[in-house]
Amino acid sequence: MTDYKYHRVLLKLSGEALMGEKSFGIDPAVLQSITDSVKPVWEAGIQIAIVVGGGNIFRGLSGAASGMDRAQADNMGMLATVINSLALQDCFERNGMDVRVMSAIEMHSVSETYIRRRAIRHLEKGRITIFAAGTGNPYFTTDTAAALRACEIDAEVLMKATKVSGIYDMDPVVHPEARKFDEITYMDVLTRDLKVMDATATALCHDNHMPIIVFKMEEQGAFEKALKGEPVGTTVVDEESE
Template sequence: MSDYKFKRVLLKLSGEALMGSKEFGIDPDVPQKIAEELKPAYDAGMQIAVVVGGGNIFRGLSGAAAGMDRAQGDNMGMLATVINSLALQDTFERNGMICRVMSAIEMHQVSETYIRRRAIRHLEKGRITIFAAGTGNPYFTTDTAAALRACEIGAEILMKATKVDGIYDSDPMKNPDAKKFDTITYMDVLNRDLHVMDATATALCHDNHMPIMVFNLDEDGIFDRALRGEHVGTIVVDE
């Protein structure tokens, strides 16, 4: 544990990341790779919380754009995150990591109901704790849920795994001259409209001095390196 810079972290995963090479749903190889990335830190006694999106199954905004009621679409999206959370739990446990799923929407047959003090106790006992169903409210993204839960459990950093290796001043997939930031402030993220996380999530982290680390989880060993304090990706901090 002494080799790690952080003791308690929250990892935010996108639902799309779970698709892997598929066009929909979950590629079993992806949760397995995530489990392998987290295992060394778990074995060392790190306290790890996870929030995963549901975009690989359903996205409320897409439903709203197609004419669906936004609140109804978001409720469906929150249920999609529960499916992803259960898939991650199954994979983590098959890799020897004790795991609990806590849902913001009550569904006692498949998960525990989110209670802040109980969540912290799970972490203290060394259980990976996955927070499902977003905040339990429509109109809030899983980015905002991740920021909220990170603040509630007293995480030392919010780590967001993306498809790119950090934050750029423009889309590196479209602009080969895009400039990567090693560090950037919350206000710069908001003012530049960089879409690291949605504005509500970024503002919540800013107000509560919650640093955000953005990195590409596809790089082997990057989660462990980040926890050891190596500079990977981009870090969002105060002024």
């Protein structure tokens, strides 16, 4: 554990990542891949909290765009994150890991209700703690939920897993010439509108000096390397280190 720079982390996963090559739902192979990345870090004693999105099942913004009431659509999106959280819990537990799911929306038969002090106690006892149902309120993304929970549990870093290997000045999928940042400030992310996380989440991390590491989960060992302080992905910081 002395090899690690960070000892309490919040990992943000997108719901879309759970689809793998599918167009909808959950790919068991992706769940196992995530488990394989997280398990050695957990076994080393690192305290791990996770927030997962629900876009592989339902996106509130998409529902609102098609004419649904925005609050109702967001409620459906929050329930989708619960499904994903339970799927992660099942895979983790089948691999011998100790896990708790805590939901911002009360549903006692499938999860615990989120209570900050209880969540911290789970982490202290070495239990991976998955925060489901976003913030429990409409109009807030799971990015914002991740930033909020990271601050609440006194995480040392918020790590966002993406499909690309960090933050670029433009979409690297569309623009092969895109330049990757090794380090960038919160203000640059906001003023450049880089859409790494939504503006509310980025501002919340900025206000609370919560470092963000954006990395590609599929890269072997990337999660563990980043927690050890090795140069992985892009780090979002208060100001330029230069």
